[in-house]
Amino acid sequence: MTLSLAPLPGRGARRLRRASRKAVLNLLGLLVALFALFPVLWMISTAFKPATEIYSLTPHPVPLHPTLANFKAVISGSVIGMPYWNFLRNSLLVTLVAVAVSSLISLLAAIALGRFRFRFRTTYLVMLLIVQLLPQQALVIALFIDFRSLSLLDSLVGLIAVYIAFAVPVTIWMLRNFAAAVPRQLEEAAAIDGAGAWTIFWRIMLPMVAPGLVATSVFAFIFAYNEFVFALTFLGTDTAKYTLPLYVQYFYGQNSTNWGAIMASSTLFTIPVLAFFVLIQRRLGSGLVAGAVKG
Amino acid sequence: MLLPATAVIGALILWPSVQVGLFSFQNYGLMQIIGAQPTQWVGFGNYTQILHDPEFWLSLKISVLFAVVVVPLTLIVGTCVGLLLSRLGRKMATFVSTAALLAWATPAVSASVIFAWLVDPDGGVVDWALSKLPSWLGGGAHWVGFSWTNAPLPAYTVLTVMLIWTGFPFIAVTVLAGLRTLPSELHEAARVDGASPWRSFWKVTFPLLKPIFLVLLLLSTIWDFGVFTQAYIITGDLGNRDEYNLGLYEYSRAFTQPPAYGIASAVAFILTIILLIVTVGYVRAAIKQGAIA
Numbered sequence: 001m002t003l004s005l006a007p008l009p010g011r012g013a014r015r016l017r018r019a020s021r022k023a024v025l026n027l028l029g030l031l032v033a034l035f036a037l038f039p040v041l042w043m044i045s046t047a048f049k050p051a052t053e054i055y056s057l058t059p060h061p062v063p064l065h066p067t068l069a070n071f072k073a074v075i076s077g078s079v080i081g082m083p084y085w086n087f088l089r090n091s092l093l094v095t096l097v098a099v100a101v102s103s104l105i106s107l108l109a110a111i112a113l114g115r116f117r118f119r120f121r122t123t124y125l126v127m128l129l130i131v132q133l134l135p136q137q138a139l140v141i142a143l144f145i146d147f148r149s150l151s152l153l154d155s156l157v158g159l160i161a162v163y164i165a166f167a168v169p170v171t172i173w174m175l176r177n178f179a180a181a182v183p184r185q186l187e188e189a190a191a192i193d194g195a196g197a198w199t200i201f202w203r204i205m206l207p208m209v210a211p212g213l214v215a216t217s218v219f220a221f222i223f224a225y226n227e228f229v230f231a232l233t234f235l236g237t238d239t240a241k242y243t244l245p246l247y248v249q250y251f252y253g254q255n256s257t258n259w260g261a262i263m264a265s266s267t268l269f270t271i272p273v274l275a276f277f278v279l280i281q282r283r284l285g286s287g288l289v290a291g292a293v294k295g
Numbered sequence: 296m297l298l299p300a301t302a303v304i305g306a307l308i309l310w311p312s313v314q315v316g317l318f319s320f321q322n323y324g325l326m327q328i329i330g331a332q333p334t335q336w337v338g339f340g341n342y343t344q345i346l347h348d349p350e351f352w353l354s355l356k357i358s359v360l361f362a363v364v365v366v367p368l369t370l371i372v373g374t375c376v377g378l379l380l381s382r383l384g385r386k387m388a389t390f391v392s393t394a395a396l397l398a399w400a401t402p403a404v405s406a407s408v409i410f411a412w413l414v415d416p417d418g419g420v421v422d423w424a425l426s427k428l429p430s431w432l433g434g435g436a437h438w439v440g441f442s443w444t445n446a447p448l449p450a451y452t453v454l455t456v457m458l459i460w461t462g463f464p465f466i467a468v469t470v471l472a473g474l475r476t477l478p479s480e481l482h483e484a485a486r487v488d489g490a491s492p493w494r495s496f497w498k499v500t501f502p503l504l505k506p507i508f509l510v511l512l513l514l515s516t517i518w519d520f521g522v523f524t525q526a527y528i529i530t531g532d533l534g535n536r537d538e539y540n541l542g543l544y545e546y547s548r549a550f551t552q553p554p555a556y557g558i559a560s561a562v563a564f565i566l567t568i569i570l571l572i573v574t575v576g577y578v579r580a581a582i583k584q585g586a587i588a
Contacts, residue, residue, distance in 0.1 A: 165307035
């Protein structure tokens, strides 16, 4: 018995070592996940807490007596004088128009850059790369002065225009690879069958690059939905026109001790983005990174 | 087909950049924007003025120090998490990377408001946790009611943690994608030869992923040097002049009374030039990687 078991301890020890190594790695993984999720979870938890729990001497991770009072106050607008819907509507309007227009403009440019070789093509690509990294707080000075003379301040139109302009370079940059991947033969076949340029664009190019458009519109969406500097500068004191990020910041400034309501407003602003992100994350896959780092 | 894109970028990004350059040589202020007085060219007047302003130098120092601290920390944390992800099982790796990407996707305004609450002197969980820590770890009752946002060092400590929190997922996922491109034989060979994980990282992984690290270094530098939204909210909406970084200093010169658009443009121009120098490095790295094809 003992003899036949002799070789086993070695294998068992190795297995044990591998198992404990795996346990340590998984523990580290859980710690990273906790670090990443903690602030967001704390926001949600605070939003559901009554005031007595928020200021209790020993904070609890989970609300003991969960309440919707904070959300009701935010949505009805009793804290700030204007309901949440007003700001959600502004944000959705600005974001959806900016995403739709910038996608269309970018698609045209991406097809041109992905399909044709022309002089200054490389220069154009380098320009797109540089433009993405210009500091927005620098440009905002000139745009403020220009928009003031065009009466575009305190207006969502001006904001939409700027969001389109800043979404276009990134979108083109990511879309051009999708456009270049469409087989040329498809277009040629369609042309032989008598399809015009418009039909080829609408019936062939658009469906073929649609997955790419989904990915890039996510970026445009997140950019426009989250943008702060331009909204802060252009919308000034016209609170009714505020988009959600500005609203959350304003809310925080006006009620800097009512943390339950502040976290409720922030939750209502953040959760749609995060939910949206989890939904599309699988589809984005590594394209997310490839687009940002390797073109 | 390029026309609409070029027009939009030209009118709303390129031309304003040129304008910022032009304004920086003009006495553009309140009287000029309401049209009461004509603008005048003042040569390098705005530049000499800011170069003699101690607040400008302080804000530049804060921006540089902040980038010098935050960029390496974010890269280190992100790389460690990327290496960890490559060793985890499939399910665990998906869970951890999804959690991390949620931190990355959290809007800057939300992150700032959340961190303001975490470090709030009355009821914030950070002060509570620090006060409960044993004293040999630096904890103790003196943390009760500690204000994190009223002085530059604590405020930028909060910003450091916040930007690592926001920035590490992108680094981790990028490094992980890079690791997947490496042939596994290389690491096996290193292990068979008895190399420690530390040695195998520096001798095998790092040299092969150097181009990726270079791009990440430059991108992080651009983001952290120019950080605005988070700094604006955490330092109290331009209320604390000694907590300005370069971006806040520039913004405050333009948009607090009295507005000095000319002087602010000069600061903006300096900020842009500094970032452009880093950007040139980034573009060169991108070309080397074959991104521009």
